[in-house]
Amino acid sequence: MRPRRWRPLVRRTLRGLAFVAVAVWSLFPILFVIHASFRPPATIFAVPPQYLVPPTTQNYVELAKLWPEFFGSLANSLVITLGATALTVVTSALAGWVYARRRGRLLTSSAFFMVLVRMFPPIVITLPLFPAVNAAGLSDTHLVLVLLYAAFFVSLGTWIMKAFVDQVPREFEEAAEVDGASLWQMLRHVIVPLVIPGMIAAAVFIFIFAWNEFLFAFVFTTTRARTAPLVISEMLGSVTGVDWGPVFAAATIQLVPVLLFVVLLQRHLVAGLTAGGVKG
């Protein structure tokens, strides 16, 4: 056989291997954690590794017994995430519509300001906000995290919404105006139904961020408003030695919902990033 015939086959095999390598790189650490959460704690770090042990829910039982506050922190995470998502989507939709439809130097300056502020490092603002939040009696509340998370994503959200409103023909708005609709009615009944995919795209980003965020939760909450990532980090800092079984169980509970979210809404994630999401 001439070597030329081999080339497509070699090419296809190499490409196949590359896909497998990409999948292993992405999934192995995630599956490792989920799998470890169902292994008896004694086998997690056994040498040589023992992977084929009968699964157990022992780690989850231990988690409920040793760290009951983890489940409260999940509820906190959910409340904060939903609050931040709602606030971001509503404020971004309003601003995005204005930036898509109206012009003016002052308006453009305010749009540029939004892009500029995206570059500010989050940790910097903890310095003045830590005492200010304490003085205002807002320390350890859900509200602080809702406001901070929304503030750091309203800019991306506005850009996504502007890109989606740009796709809606102006004639629709003019028709509504002719029919005597108020601005509010026009937004509510003409624009909103047409830009729902944009609202979902914006929501996906802020949802993932708020559900996973660590730094602000670490600085601004202590007991009542602690989020799930924070409680997991506290499990890691135990002075008596880390109890890995419950840690893996907690990590699995924390990551599975948002992983499903990304898998189901991946189309919107892609649309959000590309629809002018980071292009400004």
Place this chain on the structure above:
Amino acid sequence: MRARPIHYLLISPAQLLLVVTIFVPSLWVGWLSLHEASFGTEARYVGFANYAKLAADPYFWRAFLNTVVIVNVIVYAELLLGLGVALLFAGGLPFPRLMLAIVLAPYAISEVVVVIMWKTMFEPQVGVMQLLLGALGIPGLEWAVNPLHGLTLIVLLAVWHHLPFTFLLLYAALLGVPKELHEAAKVDGAGAWRAFLHVTLPSIMPAILVALLFRYVFAFRLFSEPWLLTQGGPARMTEVMAVYLYKAAFRYHELGLAAATGWAMLLLSLAISIPYLRAVQRRMFADAT
């Protein structure tokens, strides 16, 4: 159409969020950096003394150097890997929905959980990666005692965590390259490599630059990963600027010093973004009236 007062009212909730929680506090940090203060004490004006103190602190320079080195390694490693995966995917994708979901999966994971994953896989002596490296005859990472190994692990997990972002930007750009361009190059007798260099690469250059800029700005903020992995140890050798700032403020209560660090981070972030911001500004104001 020109904006009327009602339109300014509609953008005000978004603008207020930014001004009240990010912009004003950041400016305040600039003011604070010229003062000596601790939590709960009166601030005293000291001019540029905090910056002088920062410049004289070897731990600050260590953190600065660590940041510069790992940010560059992270950003370019991600760019190369992301470009590789994007090219692979753009060349024909089996099970597209599934494969995309797999590549995007790390984007869904919290930094805390990312640290748990990599910490346990690289647990000295017993971690699965350590055993694997050992089986290949490569010594494992002693990340808890060797600062260079600690930083390597931070780079590894940051690249794993943020590859989806870089990949997605480049992949979307690759899908946007017109097919005719490739065919024209082929007709002209260009090989795959030359076609990539002269057709593909220039077409996706804008996306590459945007990905680079955003990853520079975001990687520069790196806090949770080094904090949760090493807390800057051993002996403050794996600190990055954000960790240095946090310790100055919340461990040593030197607010002025922390503020000077924060202001330095802010100015450096803006300096990195200047070319991008100028391009955005030109495009926006060309369209302003």
